[in-house]
Amino acid sequence: MMSRVVISDGVLEGELVKNLFGGQFHSFKGIPYAAPPVGDLRFRAPQPPEPWEGIRSATEFGPICYQVNPFMDPTPKGSEDCLYLNVYSPDLESAKPLPVMVWIHGGGFVFGSGNDDTYGPEFLVRHDVVLVTFNYRLEVLGFLCLDTEEVPGNAGMKDQVAALRWVQKNISQFGGDPENVTIFGESIGGASVSFHLVSPMSKGLFKRAIVMSGHMNCYWALISRPVLRATALAQQLGYGSSDPEELSSFFKEQPVTSLVNCLPPVYFYEKLGGLSLSIPLFSVVSEKQFGDNERFFEGDPLEALQTGIHEGVEVISGFVEHEGVFSMKARGGYDIVKESSKFLEFYVPMAIRFNCGLTAQMEAAMQIKAFYQNGSTDPDVLMRFCSFEDFQYGVIQWQRICAKTNPNKFYLYKFCCKSERNLMTYGLGLADIFGNEPKVCHADDLGYLFPLKSFNLPVDPESTTFKMIDNVTKLWTNFAKCGDPTADDSLGVRWPEYTTDGEEFLEIDEELTPSSAVMKDEVELYENIFSKCLPNQLGSYTYFMTNSIASFANKS
Template sequence: MNILNWIYPLFWKIISVQVQVEEGILEGEVVANQYGNPFFSFKGIPYAEPPLGDLRFKAPEPKNPWKGVRNAKVHASNCFHYELFTNNTEPTIGSEDCLYLNVYTPNIVPVHPLPVMVWIHGGGFISGSGDDNAYGPEYLIRKGVILVTLNYRLEILGFLSLDTEDIPGNAGMKDQVAALRWVKRNIRKFGGDPDNITIFGESAGGASVSFHVVSPMTKGLFKRAIMQSGTVTGWLPHTFRPREKAIRLAQDLGFYSNDLKEIYKFFINQPVENLYGKEVRLSYAASSKESPNFMNLFALVSETQFGDKERYYYGDAYDLVRNGMHEGVQIINGYTEDEGIIYFSAGVDVERLFDQANKFVELFVPLPFTRETPLTAQMEIGRRFREFYLKNDTASKDNLDDLLRYFNMELFSFSAVSMQKLVAKRVGDRSYLYKFTCKSELNMFSSATGLDGLFNYRPVTAHADDLGYLFPSSTTIDMKSNAFKMIDQLTTLWTNFAKYGDPTPDDSLGAKWLPFTSTNQEYLDIGEILVPKTFPDKEEIDFWESVFQEYLPQYVP
């Protein structure tokens, strides 16, 4: 008999529970779980000093100890952000004092330390938080793992770079590193195993996980990594001409100077209200193209060395995966079936998009070519891509799937498969690839972004639709329903990987997920049932690689 079966009623009477971490005492609580046993919840735990004043844009400082008992029953402030998929640029909530994490554990005194899963939220490095209104533990904690969620600085406050010692860039990623270091030091106090930590995330969070796999600052902080719809080999997570972008931002805010020190002083003294909800498009082509705002985000940069300060990321992404990836880290990486639906969100005028697709072949030029090839080459590249996807048809709602397939590849799918191919060439590294195709009432991205009318001709699995199978929404799901069966299936795969390094260690799920190899390119189709397959999206991948081989061969894995 599990001792917790009779201890839990006692905790319900106690309600509060205290844990001693390095910085002081935390008081959390026991929380009911309608999908399983109650769990211990500790929210709003500071993992670094607030990045205020001169710490704005800098790497976070370790948290100073506090006196007495700190209340850990409520979430702390989110980082300043705006809602990515609406036209509302007002922050929902936010503060510069926002470096907090949350720990949810099924048992603070287990017989054996529990596997730990650290979730890094997405949102285009623009929006989101680790709060349980979006990322609650109820599904995952049923599987005997500890869940940690966290906040990190976003957009300008988190990712502005002047390429100077004052604003080197990647502050938001260094926040994540500080959180991982805190977890490594303290998770044993919550019943966790500091030597069995899996980091996982989706979209910008998935890309973050992928960057951590190659960052010199994160070696030894985790054992496994799950990248959902985001990789270091993608193009969106890399800032194009970051210093120029920062200078343009200052100009947009009314400050004109080429003196980098003066520009830094300007930014450090700006009210925080001026440092979110800003979109900076550097080229005329980018300004004219009908595209969502996340295509021009503030994101990661390759850092310059300043004295003895740690650099989070530097070099070329493909080279780092080939030669700089952490040895022995096991990986799951994948994407959803209809990732490209996200392109039609975030302020895009769909009719204008159709018009541009029909008039200008440049709409079909993938991002690296727009930055690294001359216009004459771009015109030919765009012609080839439009012909491949649209043939001789006119872009419209009638053939929307053809345009969607292009955006699937440009935004996520091609870079995910490229990452797998690079990892597969490394001796001794094991990785798994998936394509997520589940369809149920849990798939809510299209309706949440007002696109359900546009994509009403078939069920879709859009970007972020996998989240509903990992984290609960406000709607209660019948545990006997088909939707909950898929929840149980995905959470079992993810937690098996966290526990054993193998998502299907036995035959209980009815399929064996084989590691990806260069020979067969194995992957798992995660739908209502699990279907092992080979060579994902082969025709499209082969075509993309052929064009890259001709013009930018460095992007061919």
């Protein structure tokens, strides 16, 4: 059965789909939310889409951004013409407008899309929410920065803003409530959500946010020296100029095939590999002002938190139990386990590596390795360190700072669910490193929010696994509905709000268990090290809070 809606740009015809997990929903795919970013629009902020005459079919996905997926398929796929979104609604004419959830996909700003091969709506829309997924420009196409008016950077983030503005303008036609929008994302998608919480371009476009396994203050979320990076790429492509205007013309003339899978090293550790997580080499930048052009982000992430996130926005954030299994793969798998036992450099936090001398780095590394090695096997030592350094500390640090400096409502979680839906550890080929002991790897939480259609995983509605799916999707959709993730009494537990005094969080497993002071020992370890190594920089929560309080006092 077909479904029709009238939006600002024309008439869309989608379809009514039976949900295998109960009920049905209206599906509208491949809706343009901006003009194709091609020709002179390459690297520029997105422009409004062109209206159309007659009825536009919305039963097929639009092209994904041109990309290479290094984990799944090395064959380039997609198109520069990729700014499309998808809307799934359980009721187009609901008596009461439905809450809206807008998903921002991860993939390191290198790969991914909003398509339902991974991010299908079936688990979420059964809880009476409207789901929106979308594509945005990636890698060089989305994040090249030359610090010029023509190529100021952050084009991919401005695509995300354009999608959120489209939602505000049109979602009521799909039964959604533009006044009740929750944005959520995982990994670099989570960091994107975090940036939207402070970006002036995003203010007023959403009411709530769910930040999964990544924040803007994680060391990999924002890059420095973007023009140097662009120059290195041009040299890699055979062009010797470092003049920004000449580089702009050069990159606009390049075939799209030259602008994916780009790895121009700028630092020696990038050339060697193995010393850090595979950092996105084209990512969010601190953007310069050019006339009246809108800037997505300017400044330093931790300093931005001194100003605070957008007033009144409620936030869930958290991480999975064994994030670092993914990091070990990015660092080199088996080889990295062997090398880390020989070289202390593997245990130097990135903030200290970039800001401290070799003596301080080695002292920090010895302290960290001794902490993690107590009673653990070598793979577990490295995995636990990678988990905390690459993801968990950034999440906890963000939560503590924001709860101290904002009156907003915050929730924190630790995700521990284990089942056949935890695909990443086995998919990355690292399971036997840990003796096939079940792990909850980075991105393993996605299987409890989305069907992951391309993996052909069976789902038994009577299984323990489905109970976990039901719990997770209820927590997320309850929060989207009213700001209280455990408003549904059927969950049998209350998720306490996070405070700096109690540091409350929820452990999400087969059972839902409230607790407090997550990873207390690891946090104290890092705070102690940072207070010694970076006493005059924003490297630690303790320093940040001491100085931010002083700065607030001086301002007042």
